[in-house]
Amino acid sequence: NGILRxxxxxxxxxxxxxxxxxxxxxxxxxxxxxxxxFEMRAKLPRGKGVWxxxxxxxINDPKAKSKVEFDVMEDYGHDPRxxxxxxxxxFFNPADDPGVPGPGTFVPVPADSLSDEFNTYGVLVxxxxxxxxxxxxxxxxxxxxxxxxxxxxxxxNLALGSGWPITETPNPSYMYVDYIRVYSEPGSSGG
Numbered sequence: 001n002g003i004l005r006x007x008x009x010x011x012x013x014x015x016x017x018x019x020x021x022x023x024x025x026x027x028x029x030x031x032x033x034x035x036x037x038f039e040m041r042a043k044l045p046r047g048k049g050v051w052x053x054x055x056x057x058x059i060n061d062p063k064a065k066s067k068v069e070f071d072v073m074e075d076y077g078h079d080p081r082x083x084x085x086x087x088x089x090x091f092f093n094p095a096d097d098p099g100v101p102g103p104g105t106f107v108p109v110p111a112d113s114l115s116d117e118f119n120t121y122g123v124l125v126x127x128x129x130x131x132x133x134x135x136x137x138x139x140x141x142x143x144x145x146x147x148x149x150x151x152x153x154x155x156x157n158l159a160l161g162s163g164w165p166i167t168e169t170p171n172p173s174y175m176y177v178d179y180i181r182v183y184s185e186p187g188s189s190g191g
Contacts, residue, residue: 002178006158008050009172016166020157023182028059032151036185038072039122039133040156041178046115049169050077051159054121054180056152066091066147070130071104073121075114077173078164082106083114085123085132085140089147105140107132118178125152126185154180 008018024030040054057069067090075083086104091097113119122133125148131141158175160166 004177006052006156006175006177007172008045008158008160008169008174016160016169018158018160020155020159023154024059026060028151028153030153031182032059032153033182033184034148034151035125035127037122037124037183038070038152038154038180039120039182040072040180041118041120042156043116043118043176043178044075044114045077045158045170045173045175046080046112047168047170047173048078049160049164049166050173050175051075051162051164052077052157052175053159054156056123056125056154058148058150058152061150064147064150065093065096068145068148068152069102070123070125070152072123072132076162076164077169080109080115081111082108087130087142087145089145102145103142105132107134107139109134118176154182156180 006019011017024032044052053074054072058067069088071086073083084104084106088102120135124131128144129141130144132139
């Protein structure tokens with residue numbers, strides 16, 4: 001019915017399997033865009049160990065020193081009262097890393113509202129500022145990383161764990177995605 005269902009479940013051997021979708025491959029074949037507004041409307045799974053995410057990261061460049069990642073929404077199923085939005089710069093050579101963690105924030109939400117109903121998660125990426133939204137209401141902003149010098153690919157996935165036990169994770173678990181949309185701003189270019 002026009003809804004994408006990403007499923008995490010144990011296979012016949014008892015090993016977890018799930019899915020990740022990306023708008024481009026690591027070399028940039030597919031869709032990418034450096035600036036603009038990126039939004040997903042989704043209903044998240046409930047339960048310990050689920051780790052759904054909507055995120056962006058820069059296309060690989062063999063000459064680059066780093067990769068920039070925007071976690072528009074990263075949810076940890078053990079605590080349904082919040083999700084995380086963050087900006088990371090990952091340095092390929094540890095000697096280049098200044099050792100300062102990327103900025104991030106936890107967005108408070110009414111318990112279970114992310115798994116009981118559809119919500120929109122968005123980010124506006126501009127050359128000077130990155131603004132995060134929940135249901136089109138601003139929840140956090142930060143400066144655009146200086147290393148954002150190439151297009152971003154769009155990713156959505158349902159992972160498990162993130163350092164949390166998955167022994168009590170519901171099998172199966174589902175993430176429902178109504179849409180993912182990307183808008184450019186006048187004067188900007190897409191990939």
